[in-house]
Amino acid sequence: MTALRLALGELRRMTAGTLPKLAILALSLVPLLYGAVYLYANWDPYGNLDGVKAALVVEDDGADTADGRLDVGATVRESLLEDGTFDWKLVDSADAADRGVKDGTYDFALTIPEDFSAGLASTSDLGSARQASLHVTTNDANNYLLSSIVDKLTASIHDSVATEVGEETANRLLTGFSTVHGQLERAANGAGQLADGAASADSGAAELTTGLGTLSAGAKELVSGQEQLVAGANQLSAGAGGLSTGANQLSSGAAGLSSGLAQLSSSTALLPQQTQQLADGARQVAAGTAGLESALTASADASRQGVTDAVTRLIQQGVLTPEQAGALQQELAAAPSGATGLEQLQTLADGAAAVSAGADQLAASAPQLTSGIAAANDGAAQVSGGAAELSAGAAELSSGAAGLAGGEQQALDGSRELAAGADSAAAGAGTLREGLGQLRDGSAELSQQLKNGAGNVPNPNEEERATASTVIADPLTVSTVNQAEAGSYGAGLAPYFLVLAMWVGIFMLAQALRPISRRALASNAPAWKIALGGWLPFLAVSLVQATVLYAVVCVGLGLDPVHPVLAWGLLLMASMAFSALVQGLVALLGSVGKFAVLVLLVLQLVSSGGTFPWQTIPAPLHLAHDALPMGYMVTGLRQLLYGGDLSQVTAVAVGLLGYTAAGLLLSLLAARRHRLWTLKTLQPEIDI
Known part of the structure; x- marks a missing residue:
């Protein structure tokens, strides 16, 4: 007896009547009812x-x-x-x-x-x-889930409104930046002008410092000159007093001189006449001496009486004064006779001639002398009057000089204060220059920093503001690249519910199909044939279940797999692995095996990661995910339905082959175990 014949025999038994056929049909549609209907209800x-x-x-x-x-x-x-x-x-x-x-x-x-x-x-x-x-x-x-949906709605409204308002606010902010930028540029220009002004002021301060130094030196020179001026004013005051005294004396002397000159003028009034007379007498003397010289020449031995007579006549004529005549006679008496007398008489004649000439000159000059004395008299009168006026002016000068000396002392005090102030001003100018230098440097630095600040402040144009406003209002844009996109909510749940429906459908087969034929156990067929013959009916029906479910979901609900043939093939492999596991467990454990299949269903529901990622489940359930096949099937179907990594599908297929082998091994153990019949085999405590 072959395994295939054992399988066909079990199938004939199950389809021996109308109701069994309907039962097989219903069992074939169980995954469809569970998976397709659920997906239909939750597709979108x-x-x-x-x-x-x-x-x-x-x-x-x-x-x-x-x-x-x-x-x-x-x-x-x-x-x-x-x-x-x-x-x-x-x-x-x-x-x-x-x-x-x-x-x-x-x-x-x-x-x-x-x-x-x-x-x-x-x-x-x-x-x-x-x-x-x-x-x-x-x-x-x-509805509980509706709250989550509403949260997404309000989040969407929030983002939309926030973006719109944020763009407007950001636009105003950026416009303000433009204003600030312009103001900073103007401030920088102003600071530059301030720096230029400070530089000019610094230059002016340097000149001021120099000028105030010169002023200080000049003020000191002024003090020195003021001191000399005060000393001179004091001397002037003293000299003005002496001048006043001298002017008084001059006035008195000038008055006396005027009086004397008046007398002199009166005394010399006859001087021209007298000098003329003197000139005439001198000519007569010259003539007499000439005659006397002739007489003496004619007779050297003439008597001295004749000389005496001649001298007497000269006295009478007024040519000689008695004193002159006496002196002449004494000389004549003492003189030797002869030539010596003649020489003396010649000398007298020459003198008389000279006196006559001088007398003529005196007579000629006497009128001028008289006029000069008269003019001198008038000048002396004027000098007397001027001296009086000079005396009065000198008195006023003395008083003014005294006032000048007092004023110059005050001026000296003021000059000293000016010098002290000039020194203070010079020192202050130095401080001012230092401060202006700092102001110049600081304003230049301020100008540069303001320019730098203006360069750092945005100055966007209208287009840039619009772009920047959008970025500020919504600074994050998410560029999503979905490497394998499901397309809809139902398509996203399809791998999970397809695999779940397959497990449930095969679990339902265990309620109607015998995992191992008792007839086969009673035969001499090898255990592996019995095990294989018991699994093949499960496999046949589960393949139909998978095909019908896949066709309805694809055609009826619109699932559009990226790799449709491979996805169908993987579902068939899942039918093979699931049916082997379910058949093996039920064959080995009987009713307990059915309960174990149900427990495995529950474990795989929570650990396969069909809805939330399996990594979010509690750590103790991670073992269930790693050990049971449904999680791997969900991963494999996702790759084939959405276009993911096919290398993962290969690993899943190999794993399914392993689960199939494990199920067949359980079925083989069951065939060997159940060859020995016991009372419990004929009358089990629980027959489900």
Whole structure:
């Protein structure tokens, strides 16, 4: 008896009547009912949210801003109604909406409060900025998962509104940056001008310092000159007093001189006449002496009496004075006679001639002398008057000189104060120059730093502001590259429910098919044939189950595998492994084996990672994921359905072959064990 004949015999037994045939058909459709119907019900739940009734309350009053009217609440309302994700119902008040959620009229409620726009607009005033808020009312008694869906909705609204408002706020901020940039540039220019002015002031301070040094030196020279001037003024005052005294004396002397000159003028009034007479007498003397010289020449021996007579006549004529005549006679008496007398007489004649000539000159000059004396008299009178006036002026000069000396002393004191002030000013000018130098350097540094600061402050144009506003409002953009995309919620759950349905379907086969034929056990067939013959009916039906399920999901629900043939082949391999495991466990353990299959189902439900990643399950369940086949099948189907890494599929296929071998080994052990019949075999305690 071959294993195939054993399998066909079991199948004929199961299809011997109408009801058995229907039972086989029903068992073939169990995975379809479990997997396909569930996937159908959950194929695209997010695409059918328009049947969820949601209350929408818009109480937003809007807000006035510098850029115009802001009415974000109305914008959100129009956006939600136009999107149509939910069946939105406009409700007048938040209280009515909350009551509707509580009694089940609405699944949830969204309220936009009256200060919504005002809160969003408050960002323009940093002192009163506040967050705008949305109010969501949910009720887990209506549906638990709906709260998660609503959270995603509100998050979407939040992101959309935040981005829009953020762009506007960022635009204002960037516009402010442009303003700040311009102001900093103007400030930098002003600081540059200040630096230039400080440099000019520093140069002027240098000149001022030099000038004040010169002023200080000049002030000291002024003090020295003032001291000399004070000394001179004191001397002038003393000299003016002496001048006044001398002028008085001069006035007195000039008056006396005038009086004397008047007398002299009176005395010399006859001088011209007298001098003329003297000239005439001198000529007569000259003539007489000439005659006397002739007489003496004619007679050297003439008597001295004749000389005496001649002298007497000269006295009488007024030519000689008695004294002159006496002296002449004495000389004549003492003189030797002869030639010596003649020589003396010649001398006298020459003198008389000279006297006559001088007398003529005196007579000629006498009128001028008389006029000069008269003029001198007039001048002396004038000198006397001028001396009187000089005396009065000298008195005034003395008084003025005394006042000048006092004023010069005050000027000296002022000059000394000026010198001290000039020294202080020179020192202050030095300090000023030092400060101006610091001001120059500091203003130059300020100008440079302001220019640097202006360069660091953004100055975007309109296009750059628009781009930057978008970036600031939403700085993160997520570029998602889905290497293997499911396409829909149902497609994402398909690997999990296909594999789960296959296990459940094969588990249901164990309720109708015998894992090992008792007829085969009673025969002499080898144990491996008995084991193989018991597994092949399970395999045949499970292959049908897998094919029908896969076809309905692909054609009926629209699953579009990237590798459809390979995916079908992997499902067939799963049917082979699952059927071997289920048949082997039930064959070996009987009713306990069915319970073990159920336990394995539960363990694989929670550890296969069909919904949440298996890494999120508790650590003790990780062992179940690593040891049982359903998790590997979910991974393998995902790669084939969505277009993932085919190398993982190879490992899954090898693993399925291993699970198949393990199931067949259990079936072989069962065939060998059940060859020995016992009372418990004929009458089991539990026969499920």
